[in-house]
Amino acid sequence: MVQSILMVALILLMIVSVACGVYAVVLLKQALDAEKKNQSSSSELVEEPTRAAQHSDAPSARNRVKVEKVPQMYEASLLEVAETQSNIADAHRALEDTHREVRHQTAAAIAELQRVAAETQINAEEEASKRVSEEFSQYGEVRTRSPNISEAEELESSLTQKDVDRWASRGHRHPQTA
Amino acid sequence: MARRVLKWLLFSVVIGAIPAAINGFLALVLSDPLDFSLLWNLSVLFGKGELLMLAVGLSANAVGDAVAKTGVSSTLRMSIIGVSFVMGLVAMAVFGIVKTLQATNEDFSGAAVAIASAIPYIVLILLNGAAIARSESRVR
Numbered sequence: 001m002v003q004s005i006l007m008v009a010l011i012l013l014m015i016v017s018v019a020c021g022v023y024a025v026v027l028l029k030q031a032l033d034a035e036k037k038n039q040s041s042s043s044e045l046v047e048e049p050t051r052a053a054q055h056s057d058a059p060s061a062r063n064r065v066k067v068e069k070v071p072q073m074y075e076a077s078l079l080e081v082a083e084t085q086s087n088i089a090d091a092h093r094a095l096e097d098t099h100r101e102v103r104h105q106t107a108a109a110i111a112e113l114q115r116v117a118a119e120t121q122i123n124a125e126e127e128a129s130k131r132v133s134e135e136f137s138q139y140g141e142v143r144t145r146s147p148n149i150s151e152a153e154e155l156e157s158s159l160t161q162k163d164v165d166r167w168a169s170r171g172h173r174h175p176q177t178a
Numbered sequence: 179m180a181r182r183v184l185k186w187l188l189f190s191v192v193i194g195a196i197p198a199a200i201n202g203f204l205a206l207v208l209s210d211p212l213d214f215s216l217l218w219n220l221s222v223l224f225g226k227g228e229l230l231m232l233a234v235g236l237s238a239n240a241v242g243d244a245v246a247k248t249g250v251s252s253t254l255r256m257s258i259i260g261v262s263f264v265m266g267l268v269a270m271a272v273f274g275i276v277k278t279l280q281a282t283n284e285d286f287s288g289a290a291v292a293i294a295s296a297i298p299y300i301v302l303i304l305l306n307g308a309a310i311a312r313s314e315s316r317v318r
Contacts, residue, residue, distance in 0.1 A: 002282075003279065003282060003283055006275050006278060006279055007279070009271070009275055010272065010275050010276070010279070010294060013268050013271055013272050013275070013298075014272075014294070014297055016264070016268050017265065017268055017297045017298045017301045018297070018301070020261050020264065020265050020268075020301050020305060021297075021300070021301035021304055021305075023257075023261055023305070024261075024301060024304035024305035024307075024308045025304060025308070027258070027305070027308035027309065027311075027312050028304060028307065028308035028311060028312075030312060031179070031308055031311035031312040031314075032311070034312070035179050035311070035314075
């Protein structure tokens with residue numbers, strides 16, 4: 001029983017081997033075809049310049065073809081260089097435009113900031129002046145209205161030097177010095 | 179291409195088959211009277227599955243060669259590697275089977291072993307040679 005199984009396995013393996021052998025033969029045929037093609041193409045390349053050399057004194061047809069291509073290649077290179085230079089000039093111009101635009105926008109932003117700052121300062125000064133005037137008038141009212149000296153003195157003592165200076169800067173005089 | 183294939187045939191196949199030739203030579207020397215038919219007796223030359231061992235070596239060589247070749251298309255490389263690997267496995271399996279059959283069945287002669295081992299060996303020679311030839315023709 002085991003022997004028959006082994007025989008069957010052996011036969012199967014032989015079949016696999018034969019299949020692989022067919023693949024190998026196909027591969028070999030392809031290789032031979034490719035080799036023939038290579039040989040024919042290389043012989044064509046060899047024959048052509050030989051024929052050309054027989055009819056002329058030039059070194060060889062292949063070399064002549066290569067030499068003839070040099071000016072074309074040179075022109076193509078020149079065109080490529082010119083195109084690159086043009087691209088660089090375009091990029092430079094675009095960069096300058098961007099720089100100008102940025103400078104313009106920055107100047108506009110600075111002017112706007114300065115305007116807002118000046119406006120804010122004016123508003124603050126007006127506000128401070130109004131407040132000082134109000135405080136001064138309030139103090140004057142208390143001072144004239146109240147016969148009670150002690151109340152007025154108490155209010156005066158609560159004044160700081162800063163308040164007095166602030167009043168003086170706005171053109172008001174200290175009640176005591178008035 | 180031809181030079182590379184010839185080099186491979188000489189160093190991998192012919193030199194690999196020298197032990198079998200020594201087998202035949204020793205059998206000839208030891209025979210009394212001298213029997214020259216032993217020199218082409220398959221049972222004497224390859225009756226112990228020597229060709230299968232050589233086949234495994236060829237398979238490994240084919241796989242290594244295909245892996246190292248960078249000028250060949252990957253599909254071709256992979257197919258060569260796959261088929262060579264399968265053939266290596268086949269050779270190993272055949273070796274085990276023929277040895278077992280030889281030990282258990284008296285009718286399974288050395289000649290049968292030689293024939294069973296010759297098939298994978300020949301296939302691997304073809305495969306390896308074709309792979310080398312194909313890679314050479316593709317590189318150009």
